[in-house]
Amino acid sequence: MQTKLPLAFLLFISISLVTFGQSRKRINIPDIPGYRTLKCDFHMHTVFSDGTVWPTIRITEAWQEGLDAIAITDHIEYRPHSKDINADHNRSFDIAEPLAKNKNIILVKGAEITRSMPPGHLNALFIRNANLLERDDVFEAIKEARDQGAFLIWNHPGWKAQQPENTLWWEEHTQLLQKDMLHGIEVFNYNEHYPEAIDWARDKNLTVFANTDIHEPIGMAYDVVSGHRPMTLVFSRSRTEGGIKEALFSKRTVAWFNNTLVGKANLLEPLFFASIKISSPAVKVRVGETKRIEIENLSDVNYELELAQPGVGFDAPENITLKPHRITSLEISGNSEQVAEMGELKVFYKVKNMMVSSTDNLVVTFAFPNK
Amino acid sequence: MQTKLPLAFLLFISISLVTFGQSRKRINIPDIPGYRTLKCDFHMHTVFSDGTVWPTIRITEAWQEGLDAIAITDHIEYRPHSKDINADHNRSFDIAEPLAKNKNIILVKGAEITRSMPPGHLNALFIRNANLLERDDVFEAIKEARDQGAFLIWNHPGWKAQQPENTLWWEEHTQLLQKDMLHGIEVFNYNEHYPEAIDWARDKNLTVFANTDIHEPIGMAYDVVSGHRPMTLVFSRSRTEGGIKEALFSKRTVAWFNNTLVGKANLLEPLFFASIKISSPAVKVRVGETKRIEIENLSDVNYELELAQPGVGFDAPENITLKPHRITSLEISGNSEQVAEMGELKVFYKVKNMMVSSTDNLVVTFAFPNK
Amino acid sequence: MQTKLPLAFLLFISISLVTFGQSRKRINIPDIPGYRTLKCDFHMHTVFSDGTVWPTIRITEAWQEGLDAIAITDHIEYRPHSKDINADHNRSFDIAEPLAKNKNIILVKGAEITRSMPPGHLNALFIRNANLLERDDVFEAIKEARDQGAFLIWNHPGWKAQQPENTLWWEEHTQLLQKDMLHGIEVFNYNEHYPEAIDWARDKNLTVFANTDIHEPIGMAYDVVSGHRPMTLVFSRSRTEGGIKEALFSKRTVAWFNNTLVGKANLLEPLFFASIKISSPAVKVRVGETKRIEIENLSDVNYELELAQPGVGFDAPENITLKPHRITSLEISGNSEQVAEMGELKVFYKVKNMMVSSTDNLVVTFAFPNK
Amino acid sequence: MQTKLPLAFLLFISISLVTFGQSRKRINIPDIPGYRTLKCDFHMHTVFSDGTVWPTIRITEAWQEGLDAIAITDHIEYRPHSKDINADHNRSFDIAEPLAKNKNIILVKGAEITRSMPPGHLNALFIRNANLLERDDVFEAIKEARDQGAFLIWNHPGWKAQQPENTLWWEEHTQLLQKDMLHGIEVFNYNEHYPEAIDWARDKNLTVFANTDIHEPIGMAYDVVSGHRPMTLVFSRSRTEGGIKEALFSKRTVAWFNNTLVGKANLLEPLFFASIKISSPAVKVRVGETKRIEIENLSDVNYELELAQPGVGFDAPENITLKPHRITSLEISGNSEQVAEMGELKVFYKVKNMMVSSTDNLVVTFAFPNK
Structure with missing residues (x-):
């Protein structure tokens, strides 16, 4: 006999039968000319080192949040759950890989070489066999990774547990750099930021990263429903592991966290302009007149602009x-007769949430035809 | 040398240095006269059976969400991670217990006896040794649990995988009931609800439960930031494990999920009235006049009321x-001279989100002095 | 002397100097082949009748919420603020018009003819002179509007104040229809809905509307930050007043409120398919295999689908x-050998939040190549 | 014939029939010993000066947002709608007053004396007849207000339109002060803040205010659903107009905006401690041990604390x-044997969002018994 479900009860329940997380978010950060902008996180842990989730969870989280690629980077040297969990260093990758394929998430094979400072903790990405990184000598471990073709990142360089007073660059890092054993550096890790690392990246030509280093479920550390985890934007020729590897070695990344974007001007500028759409930029401003231009921001970034220098013959807002x-709306007002002679009105804005060094912002130029 | 952190960079970052989840929510569901209202979830899994989180995560989740008590109930018979994880059936409890003590979360020792229907899956709570539940015969396993003093719950009785066509009560459940081997039943599990179970609970005197049966990190299944997981409200004499055990055996629970509360009228009614505060309920309504009463809802529940019968001599809103x-605001308008003679205005509302059976709502009475 | 602003104070304040509402939302409802989808609200009031805002506020609200067009429709016959406000019936339009031009909002000139039932309240849109609608006889007023070229809408046909028992169609409405003095009907008004009106629209060939009839500031009635006001989607050949007028007379509208879309199947269907993007729809499903298709919803609508009939040779989810x-994700599983012979897998879903009549939903067909 | 409403249609609509704004929020800012903490906004406009809403809207907004008291302060000298609106200066108060009484909102009668700098704009509160403030000479107008018993506030002292370069205190303000014609000053107005005003208030003994100066509907300027408008917290002996007047003349206010609270330490400190609840503050910390204290914040304020000086014998977190x-959680760890000798552990925190001057924060002391 078919039991009829009572309506009164159903009415109040039926709305949320579908569970919360079973869909994938889209991260709205545009591609730039010539490259796809891949959303990546190259530093995270599972129960196979000192994390607290099964490896498949890292794939599900990445899929739900709209990421393109992740690396699971369990510690080689630190495995506090080993009383209960017996497995080699490749196991977390092997468990996660089938789900990654099913969900079309690029899973980069990685590991974290975990030593005292110097040189501290380093992530090795694109390795072939993590077990071979288990060496007594840290430089031997790093060399093994490099010989497997790894891309090597200095993790959380300003972590207080290892650099309590100052964030220093050590002689050992110079050596690693010279021996092709250091290629990138984290400027954001978990909820920390390292201004010194931004300048080192620029001066020593290192690739910048924003990674989570997440140990717990991601939703415990970040509001991934209305916000975003820290992530590394990779400007890649294709959505493939090979494309990512080429882009990392070619330094084409921007580090994004908490609405701040850090990277080179030649990447930040096209990213800014790909994020916005200006309706009918041509104006005809005369003295005493105000014209209104509409700028649509198509991205998830909240861009904060500050006027970098006054316009010639016109006023533009100090802050947008x-x-x-x-x-x-951007309103331009003619403030002298001179404005009538300008064929083009150039407005220069500092983008306060885009950093090209620890102290300098990207400056962008809007040029509005004035005829 | 002290490296001065550059201000420009700090300005944009400093806001969110504190991570997202490091605080505990308060669940606003009031106590009722004579009892504390404890917020509990008695059904969840870890990597030690087929879950995907380390046991300590269940404690951290419970602390963050404001729960008072949980039970970890890993399957006895189903342990798909056993290739990597070697441990006995008590291990997940033992790992979680120290953190539970530190965080002041009551951790009830439990296990899930996991069999085909009948009798399906049963949770055993307050057990002493989960290893002894590993028996070939399901009734032997349940008897062992009972002999350890366990409270036994029939889990997800209408789960389609085991009851694809109808939600049936089997002869075996009658036997369990007669042998003191069945004490409670889930009316909510994960995102499912079982109307039949509400009526069985009433007719066969079973304790009602709303449990998550969560396998993944809790934030993947529910919006625990702005909402709540399903939970069992336990009306206990104290915030202790002993208090909970007494309350469960005494049937003093309400199942809460998705803004719907299911239980007995003698628990739902005090819960409703403890949730609200009526400002100056005394009115003096005369024909042609309207008086306004303010009702404050101090709880996290959205109460939806529908007028159950018209007032005598006055109008009250159909829906609030x-x-x-x-x-x-609740507005009362006199609609006949008769109202002047009423010393008290009685208004009867059906609480649409409080169910005493699969078809019947709680009806509450407001009595406003009218002098 | 320049007073230096103290940093400590600035640090905590600087974040929100920009006020809340000074930008325009984008409503993500796609265009359909051949037409632009304009977002419109053709019923609202100002202080010049019984509303509580200055006419310019209606423009600012429309701009902020992303609307394309509105009509201010102050009552001809009901002006409770006339003790303080002296102005003719064209005044609210005249005050709002310059801001509408500046903000690029299409402002349709309108008025509400406000009489007892029958025929109740009617909006006249695209009128030239509202003062001429001030007539003793309601039919004279409606005729005057029609002679000015107006489009005429029966407002809130089921409003309880005028139709307390039933929502009836009166002989007078038949007369208006025959004399070209009635062209459209509201199926949504404020927070009300009129199922009967949906069927009348279909049977009598009336244009459907969802309007707010807003009297207070819009944010007092609707959550316009994370949600939307009721609105009429107009499928127009251009974003012009003329385009809208042609579309209304041609019955090309869909009424949208509270995630429900009401209209003709030949408009709802292209709207649904323009809202979604299917990644690689070609599958190759065989018995015992599951293939996953990703469907992206690019719109602001939450589409709720229910399987309308089982697939031949495969299973598809009951609800998505x-x-x-x-x-x-949409997962298709082969359940018989027959699936291998199907060159195309057709799946039929009822769209539960798209109504073609008061009882019938739109049914959509997905056809996935299966090779 | 009764038309049966079709279920399919109702199902999707029934959820939100109650409109958005028809309830009153509770602002959770606690009372302090001896005083009730009233939430007030003493500066706003209506269509009767240059505002854009009808006066009753100001009452409805205040009721919905949980305010206790407001003043409508239409400009005496600036009435741009006078072509359409004919009324005297008392009219906006008179229109709003009946609704204020019905909703139990305290409506203070006020007006804004609106002149060039010096002395700029001043609000006169608790006046009896606004019409008498219409004087050629600004000092005559202010004197008239004072003679009516008014409390006088210097509005937006750093408004760029009147003080484009610097925020200056003029000789005229000194004169007003000496003649009992200036009693308070805005430190927050709309979205602006005036650090100089905080210090003037302290040095010249003025009452501090945070007011909105709102012209448009409140929801256009602030997110009043999840946030709060700027408001003046008045520490009053009673929830009455008289109580407020006494409190203002006695300087018992705190200005609150955007999570920053500005006022005297003797008000901020009890407000802070009334906002929190410390569970079992008694600890027994020994060297090498960590104890956890739970602090519950019962208020709507996000308190940001920074350690003001290190503890003796123990470590406490730098930031909470x-x-x-x-x-x-607040974790205290013993770092030397000395801790065992301390009968009480004193921890000093700077409250970063509570300002006692433009540069100085409130410092609070937690004292935990250590036995």
């Missing part, structure tokens, strides 16, 4: 916030 | 929603 | 929710 | 955020 997925 | 943590 | 701006 | 309505 281009809120994500909204259209903002 | 008492939004959580807000004050709602 | 396509959440706005998220990617949802 | 006490999130609103959440419980935060």
Whole structure:
């Protein structure tokens, strides 16, 4: 006999039968000319080192949050769950890989070489066999990784547990650099940031990273529903592991966390302009007149602009916030007769949340035809 | 040398240095006269059976979400991670217990006896040794649990994988009931609900439960930031394990999920009235006049009321929603001279989100002095 | 002397200097082949009748919320603020018009003819002079509007104040229809809905509307930050007043409120398919195999689908929710050898939140190549 | 004939029939010993000067947001809607007053004397007849207000339109002060803040205010659903107009905006401690041990604490955020044998979002018994 479900009860329940997380978010960060912008996180742990989740969870999290690629980087030297868990260093990758393929997430094979400072902790990405990194001598371990073709990142260089007073660059890092055993550096890790690392990246030509180093479920550390985890934007020729590897070695990354984007001007600038759409930029401003331009921000970034220098013959707002997925008005007012002679009105804005060094912002130029 | 951190960089980052989850929510569901209202979830898994988190995560989740008590109930018979994880059936409890003590979460020792239907899956709570539940015969396993003093719950009785067509009560459940081997039943499990179970609970005197049966990190299944997981409200004489055990055996629970509360009228009614505060309930309504009463809902529940019968001599609104943590106006208008003679205005509302059976709602009475 | 602003104070304040509402939202409802989808609200009031805002506020609200067009429709016959406000019936339009031009909002000139039932309240859109609608006889007023070229809408046909028992169609409405003095009907008004009106629209060939009839500031009635006001989607050949007028007379509208879309199947169907993007729809499903298709919902609508009939040779999920701006997996599993012979897998889903009549949903067909 | 409403249609609509704003929020800012903490906004406009809403809207907004008291302060000298609106200066108060009484909102009668700098704009509160403030000479107008018993506030002292270069105190303000014609000053207005005003308030003994100066509907300027408008917290002996007047003249206010609280230490400190609840503060910390204390923040304020000086014999966290309505752990660790000798552990924290001057924060002391 078919039991009829009572309506009164169903009415109040039926709305949320579908569980919360069973869909994938889209991260709205645009591609730039010539490259796809891949959203990546290259530093995370599982129960196979000192993390607290099964490896498949890292794939599910990445899929739900809209990432393109991740690396699981369990510690080689630190495995506190070994009383209960017996497995070699490749096991977390092997468990996660089938789900990664099913979900179309690029899973980069990695491991974290975990030593005291110097040189501290280093992530090795694109390795073939993590077990071979288990060496007494840290330089032997790093060399093994390099010989497997690894891309090597200095993790959390300013971590207080290892650099309590100052964030220093050590002689050992110079050696690693010279021997092709250091290629990138984290400027964001978990909830920390390292201003010194931004300048080292620029001066020593290192690839910048924003990684989570997440040990717990991701939702415990970040609001991934309305926000984003820290992530490394990789400007890649294709959505493939090979494309990512080429892009990392070619330094084409931007580190993104908490609405701040750190990287080179030649990447940040196209990223900014690909994020916005200007409606009818041509104006005809005369003295005493105000014209309104609409700028739509198509991205998830909240761009905060500050006027970098006054316009010639016109006023533009001191501050503009281009809120994500909204259209903002920019009003230009002619303040002298001179404005009539300008064929083009150039406005220079500092993008306060885009950093090209620890102290300098990207400056962008809007040029509005004025005829 | 002290490296001065550059201000420009700090300015944009400093806001969110504190990570997302490091605090505990308060669940606003009031105590009722004579009892504390404990927020509990008695069904969940870890990597030690087929879950995907380390046992300590279940404690951290419970602490963050404001729960008072949980039970980890790993399957006895189903342990798909056994290739990598070697441990006995008590291990997940033993790993979680120290953190539970530190965080002041009551951790009830439990296990899930996991068999085909009948009798399906049963949770055994308050057991002493989970290893002894590993028996060939399911009734032997349940008897062992009972002999350890366990409280036994029939889990997800309408789970389609075991009851694809109808949700049936089997002869075996009658036997368990007669032998004191069945004490409670889930009316909510994960994102499912079982109307039949509400009526069985009433007719056969079973304790009702809303449990998560969570396998993954909790934030993947529920919006625990702005909402709540399913939970069992236990009306206990004290915030202790002993108090909970007494309350469960005494049937003093309400199952709460998705803003619906299921239980006996003698628990739901005091819970409703403890949730609200009526400002100056005394009115003096005369024909043609309207008086306004303010009702504050101090709880996290969104109460939806529907007029159950018309007032004598006055009009009251057909529908009122008492939004959580807000004050709602209730307007009473005299519609006949008769109202002047009423010393008290009685208004009867059906609480649409409080169910005493699969078809019947709690009806509450407001009595406003009218002098 | 320049007073230096103290840093300590600035640090905590600087974040929100930009006020809340100074940007325009984008409503993500796609265009359909051949037409632009304009977001419109054709019923609202100002202080010049019984509303509580200045006419310019209606423009600012529309701009902020992303609307394309509105009509201010102050009552001709009901002006409770006339003790303080002296102005003719064209005044609210005249005050709002310059801001509408500046903000690029299409402002349709309108008025509400406000009489007892029958025929109740009617909106006249695209009128030239509202003062001429001030007539003793309601039919004279409606005729005057029609002679000005107006489009005429029966407002809130089921409003309890005028139709307390039933929502009836009166002889007078038949007369208006025959004399070209009635063209459209509201199926949504404020927070009400009129199922009867949906069927009348279909049977009598009336244009459907969802309007707010807003009197207060819009944010007092609707959550316009994370949600949307009721609105009429107009499928227009251009974003012009003329385009809208042609579309209304041609019945090309869909009424949208509270995630429900009401209209004709030949408009709802292209709207649904323009809202979604299917990644690599070609599958190769064999018996015992499961293939995953990703469906991205690019719109602000939460589409709720229910399987309308079983597939031949394969299983598809009973229910799917396509959440706005998220990617949802659809899994197809072969359940008989027959599936191998199907060159195309057809799946039929009822769209539960798209209504073609008061009882019937739109049914959509997905056809996945199977080779 | 009764038309049966079709279920399919109702199912999707029934959820939100109650409109958005018809309930009152509770603002969780606690009372302090001896005083009730009233939430007030003493500066706002309506269509009767240059505002854009009808006066009753200001009452409805205040009721919905949980305010206790407001003043409508239409400009005496600036009335741009006078072509359409004919009324005297008392009219906006008179229109709003009946609704204020019905909703139990204290409506203070006020007006804004609106002149060039010096002395700029001043609000006169608790006046009897606004019409008498219409004087040619600004000092005559202010004197008239004072003679009516008014409390006088210098509005937005650093408004760029009147003080483009610097925020200056003029000789005229000194004169007003000496003649009992200036009693308070805004430190927050709309979205602006004036650090100089904080110090003037302290040095010249002025009452501090945070007011909105709102012209448009409140929801256009602030997120009043999840946040709060700027408001003046008045520490009053009673919830009455008289109580407020006494409190203002006695300087018992704190200005609150954007999570920053500005005022005197003797008000901020009890406000802080009334906001929190410390569970079992008694600890027994020994060297090498860590004890955990739970602090619950019962208020809507997000308190950000920074360690002001190291503890003697123990470590406490550098930074703690006490999130609103959440419980935060504070961990104390013994770092020397000395800790065993301390009968009480004193911890000093700077409250970064509570300012006693433009540069100085409130410092609070936690004293935990250590036995």
